[in-house]
Each structure stands twice: as C-alpha cells, then as structure tokens.
Amino acid sequence: MLHVATVHWQSDAWIPVQLRQLGRFAPPDTRIWACLNGIPDPPAGAFHRIVDLDGTHPQKLNALADLIAAEASADDHILFLDGDAFPVRPLEPLLADPATLFAVRRDENFGDPQPHPCFCVTTVGYWREVGGDWRPGYRWQNTLGVTVTDPGANLLLALQERGDAWRPLVRLNTVDLHPVWFALYGDDEYGPVAYHHGAGFRGRLARVDTMRAGLSTEMDKPRGSDSKIPGLRRLQRHYRSRQRARRRQRWERDEGPRQQALADEIFRAIVDDDDIVERFRPRAGTPEAEGTQHSA
Numbered sequence: 001m002l003h004v005a006t007v008h009w010q011s012d013a014w015i016p017v018q019l020r021q022l023g024r025f026a027p028p029d030t031r032i033w034a035c036l037n038g039i040p041d042p043p044a045g046a047f048h049r050i051v052d053l054d055g056t057h058p059q060k061l062n063a064l065a066d067l068i069a070a071e072a073s074a075d076d077h078i079l080f081l082d083g084d085a086f087p088v089r090p091l092e093p094l095l096a097d098p099a100t101l102f103a104v105r106r107d108e109n110f111g112d113p114q115p116h117p118c119f120c121v122t123t124v125g126y127w128r129e130v131g132g133d134w135r136p137g138y139r140w141q142n143t144l145g146v147t148v149t150d151p152g153a154n155l156l157l158a159l160q161e162r163g164d165a166w167r168p169l170v171r172l173n174t175v176d177l178h179p180v181w182f183a184l185y186g187d188d189e190y191g192p193v194a195y196h197h198g199a200g201f202r203g204r205l206a207r208v209d210t211m212r213a214g215l216s217t218e219m220d221k222p223r224g225s226d227s228k229i230p231g232l233r234r235l236q237r238h239y240r241s242r243q244r245a246r247r248r249q250r251w252e253r254d255e256g257p258r259q260q261a262l263a264d265e266i267f268r269a270i271v272d273d274d275d276i277v278e279r280f281r282p283r284a285g286t287p288e289a290e291g292t293q294h295s296a
Contacts, residue, residue, distance in 0.1 A: 088184065106183075119169065
C-alpha cells in the first residue's frame with residue numbers, strides 16, 4: 001500500500017490539483033495523510049487522515065511519517081509530497097523498483113546534494129531503519145563555497161553514515177522559466193516523474209535569487225578587507241546589512257511581482273489541466289521544442 005504524507009498551509013488552492021494527479025497516477029488503494037493548517041473545509045472523504053500540526057514543514061512531515069508508521073506495514077510505501085507537487089507519471093514502477101529511496105535532488109540549487117521532501121518515495125520499514133528525519137542541521141559547502149543546510153540535510157547524513165545509496169530524481173526541464181521553480185524531476189529510466197511548483201505557500205524569493213542578487217545573510221561573511229578594530233568591523237558589517245536590505249526591497253518591488261505573475265499563469269494552466277510535461281519538456285521535433293529557450 002502507498003501512504004502519501006503531504007502538507008498544505010493556509011491555502012486549499014493546490015488540494016484539487018494534487019488529488020486529481022494522485023487519482024490518476026497513484027495506486028487505487030492509496031491513503032493520503034495531510035496536515036492542513038488554516039484550511040477549515042477540506043474535501044469530504046478525500047483524505048485518510050487530516051491533522052493540524054505545529055512546527056516547521058520538516059517537523060510536520062516527520063510527524064506524519066510517525067502516524068503512518070504506527071498503522072502501516074513495514075513494506076508499505078510512503079510518498080512524501082509537498083503541497084504544490086504532484087506525480088506526472090504512474091507511480092507503480094517506482095514502487096516496484098528495488099531502490100530503497102527515490103527523492104528529488106536539486107542540483108540546480110547550487111549543487112544541493114540532499115534528498116528533498118517535495119517528492120520522495122521509500123518504504124515504512126526503511127524510513128524507520130534509517131531514522132528518517134527531514135529537518136535541516138547537517139551542513140555542506142555548495143558550489144558557491146558557502147556552507148548551508150536545508151530540509152533533508154539530516155536524512156542525507158544518516159544515509160552517508162550508513163553508506164546507503166539512494167536514487168536521485170533530477171531536474172529534466174528543457175524549458176526553464178526560473179532556475180529552481182517550475183521543475184520536472186525524474187531520471188533516464190523513468191523520465192519525468194514529478195512536478196514541483198515551488199513556493200506555493202510562501203513568497204517567491206528562492207535561495208538562488210538571494211545569492212545571485214547579494215541578498216543572502218549566508219554570504220555575509222567577514223571579509224579580508226574588514227577592519228581589525230572590533231567596533232569598526234561591526235560598523236562595516238552593519239553597513240553591508242543595510243545595503244542588503246535595500247537590495248532586497250528593490251528585488252521585491254521589481255522582480256517579485258514578475259515572478260508571482262509567472263507562477264500564477266502556470267498555476268492557472270495546471271488547474272485547466274494543461275500538459276505540464278509538454279510545457280516544460282516538449283517532445284523533440286514539435287514547434288515548442290524548436291522554440292525552446294533557457295532563461296534564468
């Protein structure tokens with residue numbers, strides 16, 4: 001049996017889309033376990049269990065996994081699925097695959113190496129065995145040379161300590177409207193498996209945006225030219241912080257609305273049942289493929 005663990009926050013906009021896609025591509029006996037914070041009237045009968053949980057997104061997924069594990073068999077599967085993500089192909093081949101864990105790996109996010117919780121398939125038994133944990137904590141150096149952590153970091157550490165392999169699902173877009181958002185994930189064997197909209201329940205500022213635009217506090221390290229005098233060094237950092245705040249305000253004024261308008265356009269197409277695979281990975285030889293442009 002497949003158990004889906006999903007989180008929706010303060011908006012029911014993605015629920016019909018996700019239920020539609022799970023109805024198409026998940027096995028008929030799938031059970032959906034959902035954390036629906038701030039959503040008062042979910043569709044009747046659509047979910048096996050609805051809970052309202054405190055904590056961060058990774059903590060909610062961990063809690064859902066605990067609830068599932070208390071009821072499910074060890075050989076049942078769990079699909080961790082962000083509220084703004086959904087399958088785009090039948091899931092049975094992944095469920096029949098001997099790999100212990102499939103998960104999105106966002107190489108495009110400055111080389112993030114960890115399993116990402118927007119889409120991850122494993123068994124209940126393996127999740128228990130590995131001590132599955134979606135929380136950040138473990139840190140790595142990304143391709144910019146910045147040390148970071150993110151959801152899935154502790155799961156990555158557990159897999160590394162055990163020496164366990166896992167199957168990454170990577171970005172397969174041939175049409176890129178943003179470096180991270182609006183992503184199809186899969187691999188060479190299965191092709192596109194999942195779509196992740198990104199930032200479906202929050203502002204549209206991604207790490208890739210903050211780092212490219214110089215908005216990230218993670219990049220605000222002491223510099224070689226900083227004064228050796230502590231008071232002056234603090235003043236220099238304060239000045240950089242104010243500069244960063246002004247750049248962020250400009251980004252939110254100029255770039256934020258453009259990204260939100262684009263996201264809204266794509267969401268409307270998904271609701272209208274547009275072929276999201278064809279939109280972001282058009283077949284070779286079609287006019288869409290011939291006109292493909294890669295943009296950041």
